[in-house]
Amino acid sequence: MTERPLPAITPETRHFWDGARSGELRLQKCDACSHVYFPPRPFCPKCASREVSVFRASGRASLYSYVIHHRAAPGFTPPYSIAVVELEEGPRMMTNIIDVAQTPEALQLDMPLEVVFQPMSDEISLPLFRPARSAA
């Protein structure tokens, strides 16, 4: 099986992937208007301020929506979920839900999740999510 496609890091996203490699989910927050956003960029997409900070997110999220893909894809064994989670801090991101059956019955919208990082290469660890084990 061929490998799944991996990101090519850009200067604007370096902090995110460095964080993922060290086990941190990093988001950005606008110093001017407090907006928390994703994906990374060095300015606020709400107020256009360039004064923004990187911070470590909780890693807690809930299952917002998903599909269960039933066809072959490089690096995956079908059926597998392609999900969007809503982070506790507000932004949403695409991911896979792991450590749970890939079925509609097991994957309930709004179920609590927590981030885990799966090393894929020296540079890239991917943020995946699993059902929450620790109390929120």
Added chain:
Amino acid sequence: MKPGDIAIVGAAETTDLGVIPHMSQIQLHADCALNAMRDAGLKLSDIDGIACAGEVPTNVAHYLGLVPKWVDGTAVGGCSFMLHVRHATAAISAGLCKTVLITHGESGKSRIGALPRSIPPATLQGQFEAPFGIMGTPTMFTIPVLRYLKTYGVTQEQLAMVAVVQREWAAKNPRAMMKHPITVSDVLNSRMIAYPFRLFMCCLVTDGGGALILTSADRAKDFPQKPVYILGTGESVESPMISQMEDFTSSRAFRVAGKQAFASSGIKHSDVDHLMIYDAFAHLPIYGLEDLGFVGRGEGAAFIAERNTAPGGKLPLNTNGGGLSYTHTGMYGMFALQETVRQVRGTAPAQVKDVQVAVCHGVGGMFSASGTIVMADRRG
């Protein structure tokens, strides 16, 4: 620019439609362009503007032998052609050119001379979506739908009804790829693609194309076909990433484009005799009906299931059978426009009686872009 100042005077699809292994993508552009020129009774030298997507306008202009003085290569996915109509309308009104040709050609199934499809790994989508197993539109466009179903209590049976009703329209269209009747049960028993989407809820994959020719309404009466007037237009974009769509139950791009189109045309929803909503997947007509304001939020699925959009219903929708049953080359928007033109001319195979005002709504990417065109049989 006033409503009705510009008209469509030529419209045609490719000679063949569906599976066209004997024609490359650039030739599909040319084939429908030549058909549209014949429809309009025009020569190459009569056309001074070109717009297209899929191929850059340079390629199409050179291949055809055109000498344009106005060029638009807006490429925002399957609704690009709605945006081309909007831009052409403005350009002709501004005097930048007189007669614009808009072409679509795509070897979506046979992939003859087609351009490669890939997500560059350094883009935001390449970094933050591609690693999670997305494989084309069936795994992206569909992601918001479970949230929609839960929010409004809509069932998969209601989703399936979209495909069932559109197949009824397709049965009346000799050029539709899929014409045999289907039931809700057939849809829900078709092959699972990406839960909750089964095969019959997903668009076809075909080869084909279509072309339009626009000019000023003052000249339009001199052409052989009944002019189809552009009353109003709208366009917008949202996000290239489905995961970053603002509201999973409603498209911002749909709302922005639709609102502009209605406002600029001066029409009310009750004026609309015929509607096209680009249906790459079964949920698109539901989102479109709601975001264009024909029904309230959460009411689109029931509206379709109650047969309001079916043959004999009060708001005929996707009367060619749509991307689900007619054809879907990849950028289907041109075929929605072609059907709207046929309906306003009165020449559609599944002709709706007395279509005076018609709305044609397109989507690009995965809810990434939108264009809405209001057409009419008179200047307004």
